[in-house]
Structure formats: C-alpha cells, structure tokens
Amino acid sequence: MTAHLIIAICGAFTFLIPLIQLSIGFNYIVKDGTDAGTVCRAASDLPLLLAIGGIFSLFFLGSAYGFLKMISSVDKQLSDVAGKAPKILIGMVSFMFGSITLIFFILIQMRVYGSYSNGVEFDNQLATNYCRATVMRGALAMIILTYITVIIFIGIVVFVLVKTQIKWQEKKQTDMEMMTTTTTNH
Numbered sequence: 001m002t003a004h005l006i007i008a009i010c011g012a013f014t015f016l017i018p019l020i021q022l023s024i025g026f027n028y029i030v031k032d033g034t035d036a037g038t039v040c041r042a043a044s045d046l047p048l049l050l051a052i053g054g055i056f057s058l059f060f061l062g063s064a065y066g067f068l069k070m071i072s073s074v075d076k077q078l079s080d081v082a083g084k085a086p087k088i089l090i091g092m093v094s095f096m097f098g099s100i101t102l103i104f105f106i107l108i109q110m111r112v113y114g115s116y117s118n119g120v121e122f123d124n125q126l127a128t129n130y131c132r133a134t135v136m137r138g139a140l141a142m143i144i145l146t147y148i149t150v151i152i153f154i155g156i157v158v159f160v161l162v163k164t165q166i167k168w169q170e171k172k173q174t175d176m177e178m179m180t181t182t183t184t185n186h
Contacts, residue, residue, distance in 0.1 A: 007159065010152050011065060017145045018057035024138045025051025040131035042120045043111040046139055053104030057146075060097035061153075067094045068157060072164040105146060112139045 028039045028047035040046050067090045120136055121127040 003159075003163070007156055010156055014061055014149045014153050014156075015058065017142065017149045018054045018061065020054075020145075021050050021057065021142045022054030024135065024142070025049070025054055028132065028135050038125075040135045041127070042115040042118070042129045042131040042136070046108070046111050046115075046131070046135055049104060049108050049111060050135075050139055050142065053101065053108055056097055056101045056104055060094065060101045063090060063094040063097055064153070067091050068160055072160050105143075108139055109143055112136065112143060116140075 025047045029051060067087070070087050070090060115129070115131060115136060118129055121130045122133040122136070124130060
C-alpha cells in the first residue's frame with residue numbers, strides 16, 4: 001500500500017509542474033491586456049510557448065499514465081487481439097503528445113538560454129532585451145523542474161514495469177502449480 005501512495009504522490013507532482021507552467025504562460029499572455037512583446041521583448045513568444053507546452057505536457061502525462069495502467073494489468077490475456085488495439089492506440093496517442101511536448105520543451109530552452117546568453121534585462125522596461133523576471137526566471141525554473149519530473153516519471157515507469165513483471169511471474173508460477181496439481185490428481 002505504501003508503494004501505491006508513493007506513486008500517487010510522485011504522479012501528482014509530475015502533473016503539478018505543467019500546471020504551473022501553463023499558469024505562468026497564460027497569466028502573461030493576457031496580463032492586463034498588454035502586448036506579449038512588452039512583457040518579454042527578449043523572447044516575446046515565451047509566455048505562449050509556456051502555455052502551449054504546459055497543455056501538451058498535461059495531455060502527454062494523462063495518456064502516458066493511462067497507457068502505463070493498461071500495460072501493467074496482469075489479468076488480461078497476452079494473446080487477446082481486442083485487448084491489444086486500445087493499448088496500441090493509447091500508446092500512439094501518448095507518443096504523439098510526448099513528441100509535441102518534447103518539441104515545445106526544446107523551444108522553451110532555446111528561447112530562455114538564448115535570452116540569457118544575450119544578456120536579458122529585468123529592470124529597464126525600455127530595453128530591447130527586457131523581460132519580466134517572473135516570465136524568464138519562471139521559465140528557467142520550469143526547465144529545471146521538468147528535468148526533475150522526467151526523472152520521477154522514468155522512476156515510476158520502471159517501478160511499475162518491474163512490479164508488473166514480478167506479478168506476471170507469480171501468476172505464471174501459480175498457473176503452473178495449478179496445472180501440475182490438476183494433472184497429478186487425474
């Protein structure tokens with residue numbers, strides 16, 4: 001039971017980061033009705049990239065955890081064709097959202113690191129390289145937290161797959177023992 005609680009807490013954390021990213025992005029896209037170019041001249045599309053990247057991250061995590069739940073089920077038959085089609089479909093959807101999420105993650109990194117390398121200005125709003133500190137530093141924090149989230153997500157996947165493999169082996173052993181018992185009784 002403790003393992004399920006830890007997985008649930010880690011899973012909730014992985015959803016929290018894209019939600020924060022989404023809120024930072026949308027907050028500064030429509031902040032006070034100002035133009036996004038005045039919020040962050042150094043990377044005017046950064047709030048939009050954060051918002052869209054957060055949306056696709058949520059879609060990816062939702063479909064990936066759904067796919068993980070489907071493939072970790074021990075009760076299903078491996079040769080069941082009807083059971084494989086939803087797994088393939090959810091797996092493809094998860095891969096598609098994961099690919100789009102990766103693209104936005106790379107774009108955000110390029111904009112943030114490019115702005116920092118050109119010397120982003122946080123105080124002088126008239127400078128061409130100006131960006132509100134909340135947007136730029138928030139995006140940098142989201143990049144760092146996304147790396148942490150990826151490590152947690154990979155840990156959850158590995159843990160669930162190992163646990164599923166152990167359950168499959170136990171089920172196989174139990175089935176073998178039942179077959180041996182049945183054949184010796186007849």
